[in-house]
Amino acid sequence: MSHTAHIPSHRKPRQRASKSALRAGVAGGVLSTIAVAGAAGPAQAEPVTQTIEMPTITSGFSTAVAASAQATQQVALDLETQADEDAAAEKAAKTAKKAHAEAVRKAEAKKKAEAAAKAEAEAEAKERAERASRTAERTTLSASSGSSDSTGSSASAPSSSSNVSGSAASIVAFAKAQVGDAYVSGGTGPNAWDCSGLVQAAYRTAGIDLPRVSQSQSTAGTQVSLDNLQPGDILYWGGAGSAYHVAIYVGGGEFVGAQNSSTGTVQRSLDYDRPTGAVRVL
Known part of the structure; x- marks a missing residue:
């Protein structure tokens, strides 16, 4: 005897032919009703709800973001430092140019002052010579004038x-x-x-x-x-x-x-x- 002889079967008993016919008729009626309704007007579509799952940020991704932010900050600091260095270099160049111009101006002023002093000295020497000449002429004139007044003779x-x-x-x-x-x-x-x-x-x-x-x-x-x-x-x-x-x-x-x-x-x-x-x- 088989071991499964006394185990009851789990299969449902076959439906009778009448019940199957009844179900087929109901199904046909429902399908007919749906067809009529579809012909009468558009069916209302039910909204479709879809759930989107967001990716989960892992600890490795957080570390990468932090590293990127740090790198960006370092680049910004490097650019700022370069800008400061460029500004300092430009300022130094302007200061040097100004100092050079001032040195040239002072040299020219010194040169002009020396030339003016030389000209003044020459003019003063010339004036002293002319003054000495006029003094000698006045002395001679005074003597001649005195002689003319005492003798009554004329003088030229x-x-x-x-x-x-x-x-x-x-x-x-x-x-x-x-x-x-x-x-x-x-x-x-x-x-x-x-x-x-x-x-x-x-x-x-x-x-x-x-x-x-x-x-x-x-x-x-x-x-x-x-x-x-x-x-x-x-x-x-x-x-x-x-x-x-x-x-x-x-x-x-x-x-x-x-x-x-x-x-x-x-x-x-x-x-x-x-x-x-x-x-x-x-």
């Missing part, structure tokens, strides 16, 4: 175009001896003059005291025509009594005057700057 003014005697010779010679002196407002000598200071000093050599300013000097004597001038006459520019400039007529159609700060004391033709009038004091 140096480099004059006509013979001038007496006090006029002294005045003309003194005025000519100052040619080349500087013009200084308010100057009364011995090496710097203004216009009226020169005229006053020239007349003082002849023992004549004139007023100090040009306005008063322009009325200190007799008014004379410019066509009838004599050496020693006072020329003036502006009105008589309101003159703004004076000089001394030295003969030969020329005058000597302390003109301005640009020209200093000069000897010029009357045509250089035609005067307004003249007075004769002698």
Whole structure:
């Protein structure tokens, strides 16, 4: 006898033919109903829900992210350091360029100062030589003037175009001896003059005291025509009594005057700057 003879079977008993027919009819009816409903209108689709599973971050991935962040931070630090170094180099270059320009400027200034000092020394030496020459000329003039006054004989003014005697010779010679002196407002000598200071000093050599300013000097004597001038006459520019400039007529159609700060004391033709009038004091 088989070991499984008494074990009951787990299979379900076969359904009867009637029950199978009934189920087939029900199924057919349901399918027919669904077909009719589908023909009547669209079926409502049910929403489909899908669950997406997110990957799980493992400890190895976290370590990689941390390493990447650290590397990025290091790159940023390196870039910042490079930028600081570049800025420092640029600043150093600018400082060096500025220092070089300053050194060049100082060298040029020193060179100019040395040239100016040399020129000044040469000018001073020349002025001393001219001053010595004028002093010697004045000494000779004083001696000649004294001799003329005591003997009554006439004396000729140096480099004059006509013979001038007496006090006029002294005045003309003194005025000519100052040619080349500087013009200084308010100057009364011995090496710097203004216009009226020169005229006053020239007349003082002849023992004549004139007023100090040009306005008063322009009325200190007799008014004379410019066509009838004599050496020693006072020329003036502006009105008589309101003159703004004076000089001394030295003969030969020329005058000597302390003109301005640009020209200093000069000897010029009357045509250089035609005067307004003249007075004769002698």
